[in-house]
Amino acid sequence: MTTPLLEIEDLCARAGDKEIIKDFNLTINEGEVHAIMGPNGAGKSTLSYVLCGKPGYEITSGSIKFKGRDLISMSIEERAREGLFLIMQYPVEIPGVPTTAFLKHAVNAIRKHNHESELDTMAFIKMVRETGKNLGIDAEMLKRPVNVGFSGGEKKRMETLQMAVLKPDMAILDEADSGLDIDALKVVAGGVNSLRDGKRSMLVITHYQRLLNYIIPDFVHVFANGHIVKSGDKNLALELEEKGYAEFIRDKA
Amino acid sequence: MGGLIQDIKLRGHDLPKLEALREKGRNSFLSQGLPTPKTEAWKYTRVRTLTGNDFVIEETKVSKCSCKQHQTCCCTDQSFSLPFDAYEIRFCNGKLQNDHFHLPEGVEALPLTEAFDDPDIFHLLNKSFDMDKFPFAALNTAYLEQGIFLRIGRDIVLDKPIAFLYHTSGGLKRFACLRNLIVLETGAQAEMIEYYHYSGAPKSEYFNNIVHEIYIGRNAKLRHYAVQNEAFKAVHIALTAVKVKENGHFESFCLQKGADLARRETHVVLQEPDAKTNVNAVYMMNGWATLDTTTDVEHLAPHTLSGQLIKGVVGGQAKGVFQGKIHIAPKAQQIEGNQLHRALLLSDDAEVDIKPELEIFADDVKCSHGAACGELDAEQLFYLQSRGIGAEEARQMLIEAFIDEAFQTIENPSVREWIKSI
Numbered sequence: 001m002t003t004p005l006l007e008i009e010d011l012c013a014r015a016g017d018k019e020i021i022k023d024f025n026l027t028i029n030e031g032e033v034h035a036i037m038g039p040n041g042a043g044k045s046t047l048s049y050v051l052c053g054k055p056g057y058e059i060t061s062g063s064i065k066f067k068g069r070d071l072i073s074m075s076i077e078e079r080a081r082e083g084l085f086l087i088m089q090y091p092v093e094i095p096g097v098p099t100t101a102f103l104k105h106a107v108n109a110i111r112k113h114n115h116e117s118e119l120d121t122m123a124f125i126k127m128v129r130e131t132g133k134n135l136g137i138d139a140e141m142l143k144r145p146v147n148v149g150f151s152g153g154e155k156k157r158m159e160t161l162q163m164a165v166l167k168p169d170m171a172i173l174d175e176a177d178s179g180l181d182i183d184a185l186k187v188v189a190g191g192v193n194s195l196r197d198g199k200r201s202m203l204v205i206t207h208y209q210r211l212l213n214y215i216i217p218d219f220v221h222v223f224a225n226g227h228i229v230k231s232g233d234k235n236l237a238l239e240l241e242e243k244g245y246a247e248f249i250r251d252k253a
Numbered sequence: 254m255g256g257l258i259q260d261i262k263l264r265g266h267d268l269p270k271l272e273a274l275r276e277k278g279r280n281s282f283l284s285q286g287l288p289t290p291k292t293e294a295w296k297y298t299r300v301r302t303l304t305g306n307d308f309v310i311e312e313t314k315v316s317k318c319s320c321k322q323h324q325t326c327c328c329t330d331q332s333f334s335l336p337f338d339a340y341e342i343r344f345c346n347g348k349l350q351n352d353h354f355h356l357p358e359g360v361e362a363l364p365l366t367e368a369f370d371d372p373d374i375f376h377l378l379n380k381s382f383d384m385d386k387f388p389f390a391a392l393n394t395a396y397l398e399q400g401i402f403l404r405i406g407r408d409i410v411l412d413k414p415i416a417f418l419y420h421t422s423g424g425l426k427r428f429a430c431l432r433n434l435i436v437l438e439t440g441a442q443a444e445m446i447e448y449y450h451y452s453g454a455p456k457s458e459y460f461n462n463i464v465h466e467i468y469i470g471r472n473a474k475l476r477h478y479a480v481q482n483e484a485f486k487a488v489h490i491a492l493t494a495v496k497v498k499e500n501g502h503f504e505s506f507c508l509q510k511g512a513d514l515a516r517r518e519t520h521v522v523l524q525e526p527d528a529k530t531n532v533n534a535v536y537m538m539n540g541w542a543t544l545d546t547t548t549d550v551e552h553l554a555p556h557t558l559s560g561q562l563i564k565g566v567v568g569g570q571a572k573g574v575f576q577g578k579i580h581i582a583p584k585a586q587q588i589e590g591n592q593l594h595r596a597l598l599l600s601d602d603a604e605v606d607i608k609p610e611l612e613i614f615a616d617d618v619k620c621s622h623g624a625a626c627g628e629l630d631a632e633q634l635f636y637l638q639s640r641g642i643g644a645e646e647a648r649q650m651l652i653e654a655f656i657d658e659a660f661q662t663i664e665n666p667s668v669r670e671w672i673k674s675i
Contacts, residue, residue: 052639055631076638077647086639092632096654105650106640113641145654146636162640 003068004029005170005201006051011062012226013050020046022226024062028170033202035212037237038223039245044205045089047223048174051203052086053079067169080106081113083169087159087176087188094146102146103128103162110166128165135191137161153184160191171195172203177211189214209241224248270369271397278384278394285388294386297574297606298545302488302514308428308460310347310396333450337667339416346421347399347429347461356415359406365432368402377434381466381494382520389490393464396430403433405441405473414444414478414668419461421451421484427459434466437473437501444665447479449489449511460488467493469501471525476504478668482675483511485540491517499525499554506663507534508672509544516545516574523550523557530559533662536573537566539599545574552581552588561592564659565626566652568599578610579620586617596626597655599648 006028013021020043028034038044050057051064053076064071066082074082094102107127108118119127125139132139137157147155156176163171176188192202192215204215212220212234220236221228222245229248230236287303288295334341342362343350354362369375384391405411421427437443447465451457461483469475483489489512495503507517521530536544550559565573579590596605607624629651637647663669 054635054639075644076635077641077643080639080641088636088639092630092636094633094636094651094654096657097637097650102637102640102642102650105642105646106637109641109643109646166640 002030004065005032005067006203007063007065009063009065011050011064012060013046013057014060015046015057019060020057020226021050024227026221026228028201028203030201031196031198032219033196033204033215033217035204035206035215035217035220035237036223036228037206037209037220037240039249040207042224043226044207044223045174048086048172048203048205051079051172052076052084077109080166080168081110085163085166085168085171087156087163087171087173089175089178091147091150091155091159093148093150095148097146099142099144099146099158100125100128103142103165106162107165128161131164132161135160135164135194136187137191152179153181156180156184156188160188164191164195167195168200170201170203172205173211173215174205175207176204177206177208185211186214209237212237222248270375274378275395275397278391278397281384281391282388282395285385285391288388294547294576297572297576297608298514298516298543300514303460308426308458308488310428310430333418333420333452335416335418335446335448336671337413339414339446340411342401342415342417344399344417344419344429344431346427347431349399349401357409357411359409360411361402361404361406363402365400365402365434366398368434374402374434377436377466377468378432379466381468381496381522382464382492387492387518389462390464390492390494393430393432393462393492396462397432399430400432400434402436404436405438405443407438407470408440409438409443410441411443414446414665416446416448419447419449419463421449421457421459421461421487422453425459429459429461429463431461431463432466433464435475436468437470437475439470439472441470441473443474444476444668445478446668447477449479449481449483451484451487451511455484456486457484458486458488459484461490463489463491465491465493467495467503469495469497469503469528471499471501473498474502474504476664477506478663478672479505479507479517480672480675481507481509481511481515481517483515485511485513485542487512487515489515489517493517493519495519495521495530497521497523497525497528497530500527501525502528503530504664505530505532506659506672507546508675509534509536509546510538510675512542512544514543516547518545518547518549520549521551521559523552523559524554526554526556528554528557531662532559532561533659534563535565535656535659536563537656538571538573539569541570543572543574545576547574547576548592549578550580550590552579552585552590554582555584555586555588557585557588559590561594562659562662563592563594564656565594565596565605566599566656567596567603567605570600570602572603573605574607575605575624576608576610577622577624578612579622580612581615581618581620583614585615588615588618588620590618590620592622594624595655597652598626598628599652
């Protein structure tokens, strides 16, 4: 039995006084794509932030192991360098930081961590352009400051490009489809699918089933009241689309 | 305070012509005294370092630098050169070093002591400020001797910047008073750099008191860059007093990074219609330093324009001070005056004190001012780190991004890159 890529056991986490994640369990093996679906406000985004180490969330009990190592004790950047990547729901704008410089720093930080030689500017730009071309993403966006003035669709394209360039072992998509038109959605899904190689894993967090038409999950979990209340295959997503989440919320209430 | 004002008559050249003015400076300084927290213009900047600290002006009849025995000195170490071509005017430990200025035709430079033989030049002294309001400029007047007179003739456009390189070497508690008089005649255009740096022990204690008087003629333009990178126990107090005539333009940028106590004060008087000024600055420090950026722009004539952008980054237990005043006289209509100050606090003990002031006595004016301080944006920091960028590197990227807007006001790209690299 190989070590699972991600193993979350009895996780409890809170933001301030509010307990958001309660007794959460999930195991993701290499190459698997898991979807977590749930009603708004259930704490889906909190789960993604807790996994990436965002400040402001306190883990009160439980454990998270990534590649068999304790994830909770790692810094934000260590998690990223170890191969965790989050496509954010609302990527922040960073005026004054050119995207090219930012992404080059990121690429080289991760390469250094993996004992690979750092890329010079020429090699980096060539690599990014090629990656962008394969995904149908215009690298012109790189000339602008990070996310500044980008439309919702452009921001998600940029997130996808970053993911493809940084080649994580596990990508978390936090509501990657929110505010996207169908074209942008296809680009994002295309980017994710191009990274599916039987080894990389994905955790797709979404409210709607729509995204899962493009990124076909191996497993679907229903997240409510702080933990997974039901698991199944891709058909569970269709069922949820039809019946809604009321059943799960009512059950608990 | 005693140490600062002893034996004025014994210093340097015997200059009877200057005695009356020096005496006035001395009396003005003594009657004002060192500023205290009750002195309104100095309420945020304490000059405790100066009380009871005996800084001395070097006892020498020789005006040349006496530090040649040191390993590193501006006279021997070319690393204090600029990375671009400039007309260099060097001061070392408060003494002018140039025998020749090698300036192009139409540009005249003279040591102050020689320039004063010309009554027209002598007449310009202390005319750009009222020394009874500037205690350190009064002190500077009491010790008047070192410095140059520089005149850029009518319609002369300089091909490269004039750089004033002020070097201090470690050792003694040196006290230097420098005064430069700069005149741009009608239509002249020039760039000027002031660069303050040191060699030797970084803990050297010294006190530089500098006054620049700048007269900008009709249609003339001066781009002025000042870089204060003194040793971290040094005291640096500078006044740049500027008068701008019709359609003249004074554009300035100041970077402050060094010293334990520093105040750079820029006072611009827009005397005639269509005169313009931009006063931009960046201050960055850690440790225990106090860095003060004070500006005062007076709009005396209609159709005059001013803009200010000041950005600060303060860490450790350091303190930044920004005081910015825009004064608009009653007859000065159709004015535009803008001022924006932003500071970034990097630690809980860092402090920034801000005092923006608008004095508007005319009714047809457009004025804006904004002053704020904040911390690094946690969301931005998280975003960068979540891509694998280390926390410290991410902080640096955000700090540079914050400051960069102010650096971008430097129009000369070689100067901009040099200043960013300091």
